[in-house]
Amino acid sequence: MKARMFAMLYPISTFAIILLAWEGIVDVLALPVFYIPAPTQIALALYRGFDVYMSHLWTTMYCTFVAFAIALVLGVAFGALVSESRFAERTLLPVMVALQSMPRIALAPLILVWFGFGPTSKIVLGALTAFFPLFLNMAHGLRTADPDQIALMRSIRGNRVQIFWMIKLPTALPFLFAGMQIGVILAMLAVIVGEFLGANRGMGFLINTESNQMDTAGVFAGIFILSAVGVLCHNGVQYLRDRLLFWSASHEITGSTL
């Protein structure tokens, strides 16, 4: 515990030095506040508008989590389907791979037209974006099951369902968690983009409005909050992973872009 606290000192001091340099440069060059605010001005904006930020953050996080949950359920279901059924693999997988290479954020205006300016459009966009890393990691994870473990299961007369639950699923979990770590961030990103384009609530909406009002310090404060929440989500999944998948070393992340 003490060693971990100590290890935290390194990134914290890096961060502190960057902030100090930032403050110094803005001060010396006398840059206008609407162009780039000093860290102290950002902190002030954050402090003054805290309640407003929290209320909009709530909207964004609500959409993010609902979107992520939908993507998780669909990703796991389709991943399992594609890896277990030869027919599904042949029919679905090529379509999925084609969709995966499409920039899904580009669909945002269309989704706004279809689902309106409320939270539904943000949830749809978020779920669509987070789906692919979850789906691909699940499908890939199920396929990496050890052939010897499957041979063992067959030798003890294990059926397909038992092989799936007792071998393939536990093998896939570390991959799924890697997908979740990316997926939760992507869902949040997509929700914010959706809010940029058309909304009357949420962090994306708030940042956009502040930007239009030349409140650059406010924009930075919003970005700071979103970064903090992003780190929290990522580490939350990591924590769950470490607790649940104690047997497994960290896995390489099979990623997906927007």
Add this chain to the structure above:
Amino acid sequence: MAAAALHLADRAQAAMDRGGTTPLIELHGVTKTYRTLDKRSYIAISPVTLAIKEGEFLSIVGPSGCGKTSLLNIMSGLIQPTSGEIRFHDQLLSGPSAEISLVFQRPVLLPWRNIIDNVLLPAQVMKLRPWDFYVNKARELLALVGLQDFGNAYPRELSGGMQQRASIARALITDSRALLMDEPFAALDAMTREEMNLELMRIWSLTGRTVVFVTHNIAEAVLLSDRIAVMTAGPGTLRDIITVDLARPRSLSLLGEPRFGTMVDHVRTLLESQPNRGAGDIARVVTSETIE
């Protein structure tokens, strides 16, 4: 512990009462041909006929590529022979059976289960009841293989030798009659290997299982076996079966004795006298036309 040993000794006695000399596994003209990616056929095993007696310890030795692992997998029902038949206790074997358990070259423990749950896996998969009975039996078996203190440990916390012991305990959890072992100690260092050989002889004498033991280590085969089936490659076939008439119980001191050396030399000579040696890899690959 004492109760456990007693229980197992009863089983050994029961196995002897069942006959001891009647064949448990019979192979009649078993062959295996694999098709390679470029559509050619590869004869892994040319006809093998072999009878394994109930309660005996039979080793299969041979060079790599002689089809000994294929032959073991056929005996376990995991793969089907191309032709010929396998009878297990006078019944035609058509797939994996609860009467046969396998020990692989690697321990193949599931890393997300602790050792006792790994040992219980076959009982769980086969839905054996009453569950409490098998939990107790798993504890007895862990004691038998010297892992009584590691039931709650996870596989990665154990050394290679300990993991292989756990996998042997897992193979013994069901009331199987035959234990098929595919080079189970090949990945272990020489010292651990000798220790495991002694361990296996002890377990075999206590449990009364029929053991088929695949190895490429001649000394190991001579030390452990009642009989040794010598296989040669090109294509894989049974060259000879040798009876090892060394008295039991055997110990490692046997390794230094002249009659042990003679036996090992005899097996080695058989292995080296294979007809197609050197040309083996070419001889084994035949076009599909010649097969059909």
